[in-house]
Amino acid sequence: xxxxxxxxxxxxxxxxxxxxxxxxxxxxxxxxxxxxxxxxxxxxxxxxxxxxxxxxxxxxxxxxxxxxxxxxxxxxxxxxxxxxxxxxxxxxxxxxxxxxxxxxxxxxxxxxxxxxxxxxxxxxxxxxxxxxxxxxxxxxxxxxxxxxxxxxxxxxxxxxxxxxxxxxxxxxxxxxxxxxxxxxxxxxxxxxxxxxxxxxxxxxxxxxxxxxxxxxxxxxxxxxxxxxxxxxxxxxxxxxxxxxxxxxxxxxxxxxxxxxxxxxxxxxxxxxxxxxxxxxxxxxxxxxxxxxxxxxxxxxxxxxxxxxxxxxxxxxxxxxxxxxx
Amino acid sequence: xxxxxxxxxxxxxxxxxxxxxxxxxxxxxxxxxxxxxxxxxxxxxxxxxxxxxxxxxxxxxxxxxxxxxxxxxxxxxxxxxxxxxxxxxxxxxxxxxxxxxxxxxxxxxxxxxxxxxxxxxxxxxxxxxxxxxxxxxxxxxxxxxxxxxxxxxxxxxxxxxxxxxxxxxxxxxxxxxxxxxxxxxxxxxxxxxxxxxxxxxxxxxxxxxxxxxxxxxxxxxxxxxxxxxxxxxxxxxxxxxxxxxxxxxxxxxxxxxxxxxxxxxxxxxxxxxxxxxxxxxxxxxxxxxxxxxxxxxxxxxxxxxxxxxxxxxxxxxxxxxxxxxxxxxxxxxxxxxxxxxxxxxxxxxxxxxxxxxxxxxxxxxxxxxxxxxxxxxxxxxxxxxxxxxxxxxxxxxxxxxxxxxxxxxxxxxxxxxxxxxxxxxxxx
Numbered sequence: 011x012x013x014x015x016x017x018x019x020x021x022x023x024x025x026x027x028x029x030x031x032x033x034x035x036x037x038x039x040x041x042x043x044x045x046x047x048x049x050x051x052x053x054x055x056x057x058x059x060x061x062x063x064x065x066x067x068x069x070x071x072x073x074x075x076x077x078x079x080x081x082x083x084x085x086x087x088x089x090x091x092x093x094x095x096x097x098x099x100x101x102x103x104x105x106x107x108x109x110x111x112x113x114x115x116x117x118x119x120x121x122x123x124x125x126x127x128x129x130x131x132x133x134x135x136x137x138x139x140x141x142x143x144x145x146x147x148x149x150x151x152x153x154x155x156x157x158x159x160x161x162x163x164x165x166x167x168x169x170x171x172x173x174x175x176x177x178x179x180x181x182x183x184x185x186x187x188x189x190x191x192x193x194x195x196x197x198x199x200x201x202x203x204x205x206x207x208x209x210x211x212x213x214x215x216x217x218x219x220x221x222x223x224x225x226x227x228x229x230x231x232x233x234x235x236x237x238x239x240x241x242x243x244x245x246x247x248x249x250x251x252x253x254x255x256x257x258x259x260x261x262x263x264x265x266x267x268x269x270x271x272x273x274x275x276x277x278x279x280x281x282x283x284x285x286x287x288x289x290x291x292x293x294x295x296x297x298x299x300x301x302x303x304x305x306x307x308x309x310x311x312x313x314x315x316x317x318x319x320x321x322x323x324x325x326x327x328x329x330x331x332x333x334x335x
Numbered sequence: 336x337x338x339x340x341x342x343x344x345x346x347x348x349x350x351x352x353x354x355x356x357x358x359x360x361x362x363x364x365x366x367x368x369x370x371x372x373x374x375x376x377x378x379x380x381x382x383x384x385x386x387x388x389x390x391x392x393x394x395x396x397x398x399x400x401x402x403x404x405x406x407x408x409x410x411x412x413x414x415x416x417x418x419x420x421x422x423x424x425x426x427x428x429x430x431x432x433x434x435x436x437x438x439x440x441x442x443x444x445x446x447x448x449x450x451x452x453x454x455x456x457x458x459x460x461x462x463x464x465x466x467x468x469x470x471x472x473x474x475x476x477x478x479x480x481x482x483x484x485x486x487x488x489x490x491x492x493x494x495x496x497x498x499x500x501x502x503x504x505x506x507x508x509x510x511x512x513x514x515x516x517x518x519x520x521x522x523x524x525x526x527x528x529x530x531x532x533x534x535x536x537x538x539x540x541x542x543x544x545x546x547x548x549x550x551x552x553x554x555x556x557x558x559x560x561x562x563x564x565x566x567x568x569x570x571x572x573x574x575x576x577x578x579x580x581x582x583x584x585x586x587x588x589x590x591x592x593x594x595x596x597x598x599x600x601x602x603x604x605x606x607x608x609x610x611x612x613x614x615x616x617x618x619x620x621x622x623x624x625x626x627x628x629x630x631x632x633x634x635x636x637x638x639x640x641x642x643x644x645x646x647x648x649x650x651x652x653x654x655x656x657x658x659x660x661x662x663x664x665x666x667x668x669x670x671x672x673x674x675x676x677x678x679x680x681x682x683x684x685x686x687x688x689x690x691x692x693x694x695x696x697x698x699x700x701x702x703x704x705x706x707x708x709x710x711x712x713x714x715x716x717x718x719x720x721x722x723x724x725x726x727x728x729x730x731x732x733x734x735x736x737x738x739x740x741x742x743x744x745x746x747x748x749x750x751x752x753x754x755x756x757x758x759x760x761x762x763x
Contacts, residue, residue: 080424080445112759119762181610199539203595203611281602285595286545287588289761297547300416301746301754302423 143228220265227261382407387433478740480570508646516617570745634729640741
């Protein structure tokens, strides 16, 4: 046993086996040659070309000027000022005194919708993942049911969003049922093109992104630990609080990061299911792109990205996902 | 002449062309030239590139032009924003931009186009007065905003000029006038004023176009019709006017007046077909599409007038030499009538109605341009039945429709401010 523990060291991503001499020799060989470099080259080139360069160009564009003659390279902070400050912000007389700019408010409401959806996804998704991992015993059934969760992804995103109309619309299934049963005498409209419908659609579309990682982290919990706890007289609640909950946290965090990133950049659902009745950070970018004001669209894109980075850092601060890996 | 004959006639022309193609490219092209009355282009030429919206960039249109002209025309259909951006920032990426006169407050000062010499436009005399004087028929109302007549005339350097002059900023193309579409079963009465857009009878059953520049104008028409404000120029609002308008819209939105905001043609059709809205700002062909789904929908002719828009075919400043000649050929082709007949079947009008008439069977001309009941079932541009026998085009005849344009699509001086406040409206 002691020999085995000596073979472990704490690496970046948790406990790793200590490589023995032959492994080290192989690593040395790899470092001398170029095989590793070749392996990562395609991904690196791909990312540099299609991620780093576009990203840098967004940063560069955000400082350009938008003149009647088109875009002019410059170092202008005009659009950053536009983003953060509203006329009358510092003026106690103004009705806009200390009212954040519409862009900050839009980003704020985007974050709010995202957090609400994340919470709902957790409430809905966790029990599903729990059921799959803990209650379904046979692996083939676990897999089958998990794939079933993925079925909506077989259709296009837009179809999933549009499909709510026949369900929730004025002439949709639910309204027909309510009318038919005499519960209402005219169609209710809060179901669709509403905050309710919007949130529901977001949860339905993105909850699977949460179920996956939570399922995997739950499935990794050794069953004998749970049995041991039961034998020691722990109540189901205690087992959940002391063992299952903490051990599934990394999966929860990863799932939440997926959902967070997706919904922060969301704009199509707002148009299709909310009827365009709200702005998200994404629709603002789209609007300014639409009038060819690329610098301001770039500023908005950068601020959205910044908000996403902050969000991810916060999630990672709360949960140490390295345990998961 | 029947429609079938018309289709056959076109088909016949193309058949004879393809037959002749076997006789050799040069002879074939020459023959095509003689069939359609275009000057022969003996040499096979390089392709030219044209960009535009889906309204005018349609495979059938550019394909037919290429066949007639003897050189390839690469069309790229873009969204409005992308078309605007590419036209403004990348004029080396196209020879022709099939854009719109409402973009020209930006495009003319930017100098991305070259002035078009009307002496090189064969049918310039046949282009109607709608763009030349602003009045299709004497005594018509020019309308506020970026009326084509205010954007058309330039000097040989492309600077704005007092018309008529020899040079124009762009060749007038297809156009239409939009208003409100409504389901008569839902409204229970005819809609005859823009004011109805804000009538609380339709609370929660109204949709508005979510392109700030255009949606704001529709809303302004409504507010003005209600007598709440008198705009100096709805096509060029001042900041206080924009504030008044948007504050009013925010109030209405908070009351739950709007069911949705739509951005694309398809969305507006969906809203009506699914019964979500009773009344909304709408584009004319969308009303036809709703009817084709079997849902009643009427295109209102508000007493205040309609909101017009006008296509503008422009040539990039970067086009020179042979490409420039080809661009001119393409522009001339647009006016020749075939394209006019094609877009007529989508509900759009062309700047050379006399030429269009030559290419439209009488039944179709009467329906689309004269506002008469369809004498028989009429097809869309692709030959699919679209209009039932006896159906009448809403909005009346071409002349009636364009007699009273209240305002033209425009980009305002305060566009950035408008977009900002519009964002606020949507966030509210």
